[in-house]
Amino acid sequence: MEHIFNPKLFTLLKRGIDKKQVTSDILAGIVVAIVALPLAIAFAVASGVSPERGIITSIIAGFFISLLGGSRVQIGGPTGAFIVIVFGIVEKYGINGLIISTIMAGIILIVFGLLKLGNLLKYFPNSLIIGFTSGIALVIFSTQIKDALGLNIIEVPSEFIDKWKLYFTHLDEINMVALTITVITILISIFSKKFVNKIPGSFIAIIFMTIGVQLFDLPVTTIESSFGEIPNHFNFAIPSFAFKDLAIYIGPAITIALLGSIESLLSAVVSDGMISGNHRSNTELIAQGVANIVTPFFGGIPATGAIARTATNVNIGGRTPISGIVHSITLLLIMLLFGRWAKLIPMSCLAGVLIVVAFNMSEWRSFRSILRGSIFDIIILLSTFILTVLVDLTVAIQVGIVLSALLFMKRMADISGKIPLEMDSDLIEDYSEIPKDISIYEISGPLFFASVKQYTEVIKRIGLKSKVLIIRMRHVPFVDSTGLENLRGVIKILKDYGVTIVLSGVNESVLKDFEKHQLISLVDKSNIHDSFEKAIDYSKQLLNNKPSSKKNEIILNF
Known part of the structure; x- marks a missing residue:
């Protein structure tokens, strides 16, 4: 108790x-x-x-x-x-x-x-x-x-x-x-x-x-x-x-x-x-x-x-x-x-x-931001909004929760054929030559409302021990508005502490969502790379201007 x-x-x-x-x-x-x-x-x-x-x-x-x-x-x-x-x-x-x-x-x-x-x-x-x-x-x-x-x-x-x-x-x-x-x-x-x-x-x-x-x-x-x-x-x-x-x-x-x-x-x-x-x-x-x-x-x-x-x-x-x-x-x-x-x-x-x-x-800025996002988030947003205004708040919340579950299942079904059944052969690389001030965290799966809290808490914990944090996103099929909002929040916190965020392997769909929600400008376009190798090389270059003191930590999340 x-x-x-x-x-x-x-x-x-x-x-x-x-x-x-x-x-x-x-x-x-x-x-x-x-x-x-x-x-x-x-x-x-x-x-x-x-x-x-x-x-x-x-x-x-x-x-x-x-x-x-x-x-x-x-x-x-x-x-x-x-x-x-x-x-x-x-x-x-x-x-x-x-x-x-x-x-x-x-x-x-x-x-x-x-x-x-x-x-x-x-x-x-x-x-x-x-x-x-x-x-x-x-x-x-x-x-x-x-x-x-x-x-x-x-x-x-x-x-x-x-x-x-x-x-x-x-x-x-x-x-x-x-x-x-x-x-x-x-x-x-x-x-x-x-x-x-x-x-x-x-x-x-x-x-x-x-x-x-x-x-x-x-x-x-x-x-x-x-x-x-x-x-x-x-x-x-x-x-x-x-x-x-x-x-x-x-x-x-x-x-x-x-x-x-x-x-x-x-x-x-x-x-x-x-x-x-x-x-x-x-x-x-x-x-x-x-x-x-x-x-x-x-x-x-x-x-x-x-x-x-x-x-x-x-x-x-x-x-x-x-x-x-x-x-x-x-x-x-x-x-x-x-x-x-x-x-x-x-x-x-x-x-x-x-x-x-x-x-x-009114959260009008967030409202407008979601309207620029995925159709799934727009459906949930407008349904809940209209029902709250015209019907009843209780009905709005109930319908919103059911819609969220159904649309998530639909989304997962749509991408199920696009996710490889076997992991890439280079999933476990040799990290022995990576400088100790670079930490790596890999997100595997959708960055959505049910998982994002856990991801961002670990990203914050690992990032605060680092000079450069590489976030691998090659197995992230999509992000929703909750994922974008929480990721934006943790990136702002880490930037305030002087941590550089580097993204690798972001797919085209997720990259478009990042662009719509100004996440690319927050991270800086030069810190986003299409391969892990490029991200590592770039991070090593960044360390030339950063004093070294912190222990490297690598998290692979499957």
Whole structure:
């Protein structure tokens, strides 16, 4: 059990944490709390629940995720990805149904962790993740049009197309004051970082817009006019339920658990790359589960690891879970002391904040990049995207996973006749004359979403011990978007450490994919060779300009 659940904080406390780092973590936690405050309120409002529920979620769930999690720097709380799910559950089952679904999702997450399912994230292709992330971003954007334009619409339909039809019929009712506030909020959120680095633009925009609306008594809706008072306290409450009705919440609970696990582990992976660390995925899932079981009893909503807040934490200097705990305590103090002022925030300002969040979530560069790739990735991307927007996120993920499996089998069947049954006679060469600063790693088989994590971890480990790393790719029949993205990431890391990457034996199809995704320019065209012998000769020449010190390591992967 100790190997399944082993919180990072406890490990770090046993080793001892430097006092200077503790100070840095405390400062990072305070700044991240300022970042989290407007987002927590905005996510709650967009999800169809009262604003204090978002703050409560950041406080309680954020605390448990940092205290018990498997990541050094993960910041937990409500996220934009849950807006669509939470809104749908509240609309269908009410707040009580949301609380029950979230608690059940927490139990499912703990089971995921105990069954060691944390590593299954690698079986989700990048095209699927980008598809539903971009779809969620578009849905979030569409939900904010009413407040962004100040439209006087009592009830907005949940269906995407019906929603936009209604917007277009009310365009003559646009409140220009609300629209101006929305635009100014967006501009401040985007451009303030050029002048102020430590304070987030969304926080600055909310302060200025709220003060402006109150000073000039501007005719726009506020949190108070939409939701009433924001309490500066929270209570413990047990939801009412009947055991016979629990079955109806299984679907929503599984959706919350799946999305929560995907987003939290993605956030942990991203932060690992930023701090050169390794998270404990099963511990992280268990911590997410505990957070989602406890938080609803105090009025919170589903929570997970938040990529943007986690990245902010790292950039400011947070390196231990102390920063996440301080972030929760700071938010608690803000809610107790200043919560009553949050009711004055204009809804159009929150809409502007969420529009920026949606744009950042859209992953439009990755979306465009995948559209230039293989037809298989394009099918998965567009199917998941369209289903997320027009049908349902749960259906989108299910269809995306099935499509990924079927298209992979089709792809493997198409190339099965092209792969030689016997290995080339020169597979095991005499490496005795290769300089010790050159390492060699061979990839045999497709570089795709299920295998790329293992390959890139070894490439990184071997590469960091080398001056030149030759990656042999003669038996790589194809790469998918996940493979390309992960390979790009590890090559960037090795280049930052001064390691030269040399590729050999890349087939024409893979080379075209590299060219489409700018991998050739990243590696440098002169470092790509059509034969292993040329790659060796070229690598020896490179060493003339590199000091020799490291031990040679050769990995042949069959």
